[in-house]
Structure formats: C-alpha cells, structure tokens
Amino acid sequence: MRWALIGASRIASGYVIDAIRTQDGAEVCSVLSSNAERGAAFAQENAIPESFTDLDAQLADDTVDAVYISTTNEKHHPQAMAAIAAGKHVLCEKPLAMTLEDAVEMVRAAREKGVVFATNHHLRNAGSHLAIRDLISSGRIGSVLSARVFHAVNLPEHLRGWRINDASAGGGVIPDIVVHDADTIRFHLSEDPVDVVAKAGTSGMGEGVEDSVMSVWSMPSGTMVQTHESFTHGFAGTGIEFHGTEGSIFARNVMTQQPVGEIRLVDAGGESDVPFETHNLYHRALSLFTDAVRVNGTPSADGVDGIKSLAVAHAVRLAAQSGKTERVDYGGF
Missing domain, CATH: 3.40.50.720 (NAD(P)-binding Rossmann-like Domain)
Structure with a gap:
C-alpha cells in the first residue's frame, strides 16, 4: 500500500x-x-x-x-x-x-x-483496554452498574495552540478528549450513551474554549458513566474503572498512546493484577486497517465509531451550555 x-x-x-x-x-x-x-x-x-x-x-x-x-x-x-x-x-x-x-x-x-x-x-487498540473488554464481556464482574473515566491531564505546551484558543478549528477539551472517552466506553460496554448532563469551564488554560469538563452519561442497560476531562491537571494521572455486581476493575494510567499502566480486578476472591499485552497501539490499528483494505476484516474503529464518539461529545458540549439533560443524536446510525 x-x-x-x-x-x-x-x-x-x-x-x-x-x-x-x-x-x-x-x-x-x-x-x-x-x-x-x-x-x-x-x-x-x-x-x-x-x-x-x-x-x-x-x-x-x-x-x-x-x-x-x-x-x-x-x-x-x-x-x-x-x-x-x-x-x-x-x-x-x-x-x-x-x-x-x-x-x-x-x-x-x-x-x-x-x-x-x-x-x-487509538485507545481501543491498547492491550490494557483489550484485556478490560475481555473481563467485562466474559462476565468476570457481572452486570456493569457504573463506570468512571478520569482523563484530566496537563496538555503539553507544544500541543496547545489551536487546541486552547481556536474554536473555529475545533479547539477545546471536549472535541479533543471526550471523543476518546466516548469511544472507549462504547468499546467496553458495547452500547451507546442515551443522554448526558455536563458542566464545563476554564481552569487556567482555555482561551475562548473550555479546558475542563465533567459529565454523567446514561446507558441503555442502566449503567451510569462518570467522566472528567481536562487540559490543566498535571498530577492527576488517568484511568478507567468499571464496577459490577460481581466485582470491580481498576485500571490506572491506561488512557495514553503508550502500552503502559496497570489493571487490578477486585471480587469476592480478593484482589489480583491483570496481565495484558504491551504491543504498539498504532501498529495494531494500521494492521487492522491494512487487512480491511485487503478485504480481510474491519478497522479497529470504523467511520460509524467516529460518528458516535463525535455525537457524544456534541451532546456533552450542548448539555454544558444548556444546563439540561441532552439526548445524544447519532445522525441515524
């Protein structure tokens, strides 16, 4: 190719x-x-x-x-x-x-x-997230009751520019990070958020665009999802948690482009570390894309996945602006 x-x-x-x-x-x-x-x-x-x-x-x-x-x-x-x-x-x-x-x-x-x-x-290509998805889909934590995403980071200076000061170019933490978290939650739970509530603001970096947002999403199954995204948190670390009727998954420092982090499973039997593959996320993504072009499978995230993550981000921004619960419009998909 x-x-x-x-x-x-x-x-x-x-x-x-x-x-x-x-x-x-x-x-x-x-x-x-x-x-x-x-x-x-x-x-x-x-x-x-x-x-x-x-x-x-x-x-x-x-x-x-x-x-x-x-x-x-x-x-x-x-x-x-x-x-x-x-x-x-x-x-x-x-x-x-x-x-x-x-x-x-x-x-x-x-x-x-x-x-x-x-x-x-890229996140759905990480060995950590593939392992988390396997735990959930195999029923290791039972029915999922809630999830929490903490993806508040310090945006490096060399990446700022339009991301913090140009709404016309798509700046702001919502289009930059919420879309990632929306895709990751959809990947793990195999369902799409129904509606959201949110609050957004600036906490030291945004210049005409939001640099921090918190939101809560309702899923069709009844699962509740809480998310926090920011450009201004230098020491918070990142992670994702899933809490179910039979156990909980705690994943730390996995919301990243690198194959790093740790996963713990806690259930009635106690606490254990969960191993995962540490392959390059982008190598996997490009391999699956290449296979799809050769009519041998599908990309890790296709166009519909992109539409749906964007739809959730739009609903979060609208909810933050309106102060109301906003339904997610998926454009017919």
Whole structure:
C-alpha cells in the first residue's frame, strides 16, 4: 500500500509513519502541508519523497492507495471528501468533523465509493483496554452498574495552540478528549450513551474554549458513566474503572498512546493484577486497517465509531451550555 499524509503533524511523525512502515509492502509517498517550507522540512526529516501544498495535486497520484488525515479538525471533512472522491481509502483523526452532519456525509460517501473509512481511535487498540473488554464481556464482574473515566491531564505546551484558543478549528477539551472517552466506553460496554448532563469551564488554560469538563452519561442497560476531562491537571494521572455486581476493575494510567499502566480486578476472591499485552497501539490499528483494505476484516474503529464518539461529545458540549439533560443524536446510525 502507498500512503499519502494529509497534514504534517506531530502524531504522524511520532506514531503513524512508523506504524505504516511496519506493514508489509507499505510506504509513505507524500505529505501535504499548507506551508511549503514546513512540508518540505517534514518530508526530509521523515524520508518522504514528496511534499505538496495542493490537495488535488497530491490526490492526483493514481498510485496512492490510502490517506491519513491529521490536520486541524475543521479541515477533516473537505479533505476526506476529496480523498474519497479520488478513490482513496481513508484513516482520519478524531473528531471526524466539526458537525455530525459532515461526519455522516463522509461515512456515507465512503460506503458509496467502496473505500475503507476508519477513525484513528487509538485507545481501543491498547492491550490494557483489550484485556478490560475481555473481563467485562466474559462476565468476570457481572452486570456493569457504573463506570468512571478520569482523563484530566496537563496538555503539553507544544500541543496547545489551536487546541486552547481556536474554536473555529475545533479547539477545546471536549472535541479533543471526550471523543476518546466516548469511544472507549462504547468499546467496553458495547452500547451507546442515551443522554448526558455536563458542566464545563476554564481552569487556567482555555482561551475562548473550555479546558475542563465533567459529565454523567446514561446507558441503555442502566449503567451510569462518570467522566472528567481536562487540559490543566498535571498530577492527576488517568484511568478507567468499571464496577459490577460481581466485582470491580481498576485500571490506572491506561488512557495514553503508550502500552503502559496497570489493571487490578477486585471480587469476592480478593484482589489480583491483570496481565495484558504491551504491543504498539498504532501498529495494531494500521494492521487492522491494512487487512480491511485487503478485504480481510474491519478497522479497529470504523467511520460509524467516529460518528458516535463525535455525537457524544456534541451532546456533552450542548448539555454544558444548556444546563439540561441532552439526548445524544447519532445522525441515524
């Protein structure tokens, strides 16, 4: 497979290029940047043959099979639609788009064109989260009564910029982190939140966008989910918990791009550590994407997963603004 990168991003250089190159026969052939100088430097630093500033010119390469989109959020929709029209398979960063309608259009266009469309939700590829999901699905903690996600971190200075000061580019902690937590909860519980209540605010970093939010989600099964996301918590650590009729799962420092953390299972028999695989999250994601392109399986997170995580994030933001319980609109999916 030959890949084109739409966006000269840190996540591309730090994670995805390597993951692409670990796939048999895969190569990165070009990168797009709005800044020609930056694009050329990125291409040279990452041994990529070509850099472009014009998307149509980049997509005109008939040898390109797939694109990875990691630009700012407001660009995802037009860039994905152009790539789909050009017959390219698409791996798109979260959130898929600024609006639910745009995300739905992207997914439906990919289906009509017959190309694979996936969302880069990395957490569901972690060995820790795969182990947690197995514990829940095998009934080790019985019926799940509640879940708690704590994903309040200190956003590194080099990642701030538009994330903390540009609502038009999709800034704010809700589109940046709540979408991850929505996807992770959906992955573990195999059900979609029905409605949410939330409060959001600024706690020292947001400049016109929220930098902290807490919310509670109701699930169809009756499970209640509590979440906390922030850009300003330097010492809180991250984690996820599930509490059931037969036991509880406590996972610490697992809401990360690295294969780290620890999981404890507590039940009537006592407390035990849960082992898990420590593979590279992005290697697994790109392997499953490649298999899907070769008509051998599905991506770890497809376009519908991207729509649904975005829908939950939109409901959280709306609830924070309205002060009311808001139902989650999944756009017909």
